Amino acid sequence: xxxxxxxxxxxxxxxxxxxxxxxxxxxxxxxxxxxxxxxxxxxxxxxxxxxxxxxxxxxxxxxxxxxxxxxxxxxxxxxxxxxxxxxxxxxxxxxxxxxxxxxxxxxxxxxxxxxxxxxxxxxxxxxxxxxxxxxxxxxxxxxxxxxxxxxxxxxxxxxxxxxxxxxxxxxxxxxxxxxxxxxxxxxxxxxxxxxxxxxxxxxxxxxxxxxxxxxxxxxxxxxxxxxxxxxxxxxxxxxxxxxxxxxxxxxxxxxxxxxxxxxxxxxxxxxxxxxxxxxxxxxxxxxxxxxxxxxxxxxxxxxxxxxxxxxxxxxxxxxxxxxxxxxxxxxxxxxxxxxxxxxxxxxxxxxxxxxxxxxxxxxxxxxxxxxxxxxxxxxxxxxxxxxxxxxxxxxxxxxxxxxxxxxxxxxxxxxxxxxxxxxxxx
Numbered sequence: 001x002x003x004x005x006x007x008x009x010x011x012x013x014x015x016x017x018x019x020x021x022x023x024x025x026x027x028x029x030x031x032x033x034x035x036x037x038x039x040x041x042x043x044x045x046x047x048x049x050x051x052x053x054x055x056x057x058x059x060x061x062x063x064x065x066x067x068x069x070x071x072x073x074x075x076x077x078x079x080x081x082x083x084x085x086x087x088x089x090x091x092x093x094x095x096x097x098x099x100x101x102x103x104x105x106x107x108x109x110x111x112x113x114x115x116x117x118x119x120x121x122x123x124x125x126x127x128x129x130x131x132x133x134x135x136x137x138x139x140x141x142x143x144x145x146x147x148x149x150x151x152x153x154x155x156x157x158x159x160x161x162x163x164x165x166x167x168x169x170x171x172x173x174x175x176x177x178x179x180x181x182x183x184x185x186x187x188x189x190x191x192x193x194x195x196x197x198x199x200x201x202x203x204x205x206x207x208x209x210x211x212x213x214x215x216x217x218x219x220x221x222x223x224x225x226x227x228x229x230x231x232x233x234x235x236x237x238x239x240x241x242x243x244x245x246x247x248x249x250x251x252x253x254x255x256x257x258x259x260x261x262x263x264x265x266x267x268x269x270x271x272x273x274x275x276x277x278x279x280x281x282x283x284x285x286x287x288x289x290x291x292x293x294x295x296x297x298x299x300x301x302x303x304x305x306x307x308x309x310x311x312x313x314x315x316x317x318x319x320x321x322x323x324x325x326x327x328x329x330x331x332x333x334x335x336x337x338x339x340x341x342x343x344x345x346x347x348x349x350x351x352x353x354x355x356x357x358x359x360x361x362x363x364x365x366x367x368x369x370x371x372x373x374x375x376x377x378x379x380x381x382x383x384x385x386x387x388x389x390x391x392x393x394x395x396x397x398x399x400x401x402x403x404x405x406x407x408x409x410x411x412x413x414x415x416x417x418x419x420x421x422x423x424x425x426x
Contacts, residue, residue, distance in 0.1 A: 033180055168180075241366060248368055282331055310386070
């Protein structure tokens, strides 16, 4: 058991990664508290408008759509450690300004819109740089493990943050929650400074003169020529757009369908995050590149479970279904992430991961307002199960394409135990 735990958390033995992960954990707890407080504040300021909630989500991710590819180019040209510090500093200043507006009672709905858009700028720069920086912290042999631990860190914060936010909003209102976000974002600033540059794994990077000529278009051409990268990119773009809007849909579901308070809304997010944490930890033992069949199976599973969440008729059934849904969604996303990163040359990793962030997060400005409109027009449950069915159709289409391309066959074995398996044609 001890050996298994040691393997699961192997990347934490690397000092630089340990500093990076601990700083991220502290910051992300505050960020998730802020997300819950922001959504609750928007509903209060807009008379429970799911459309307004969708607009905020769209503004939050619009800069990702506009700036991420440029950020990927920066990641391949300049010191990722310096870029991370600058992006996190910008985030800290914005969070502090927003907390002062909310605490003083001066906040208006347009302030939240502007805050979401500006935080999106920081996120658009920070996310692809952070994704690409992981390989420099631990090296290729531990990359899969470190990526899974990143997801575990993210989802640990997603468990703790919403639960704390729900209790804090009920006790002291939303203002102090925004202040906690500002304070918590100082941690990664301090830890990035403490990272030892001499211990970074930069031996696989091309010479500086080659990095200075890195172009966005070259990264796009690189991915276009790689069907093994295109398939997970396609899947995550469709599923993220149609189904992964839980920040929006669960808030609307809790408040407009089940008529619950902030604490109960936090329970929805925490249940999803508990499952997601288990899904992240399930991938920590992986040392090789995930197969395309694993990616496709996980996509189908999270689509089916998401559909069931939208159709669930009771509050507690939603809570129960969110556990396996969280597992499947993160297991799928991590399998895609690992398949892409472990199949990408180091010289292109920043730009490829920028494209990954673009299709994963940058589709939100398109999907979020539509999902918000569907939730307001047809109900929050419909906005979830419709997204699940769209995701399922995309996953089955990708499966059919991969079967045809590889010449493999999908078989179903009845005895001794029913199961699907794939046989490759020689």
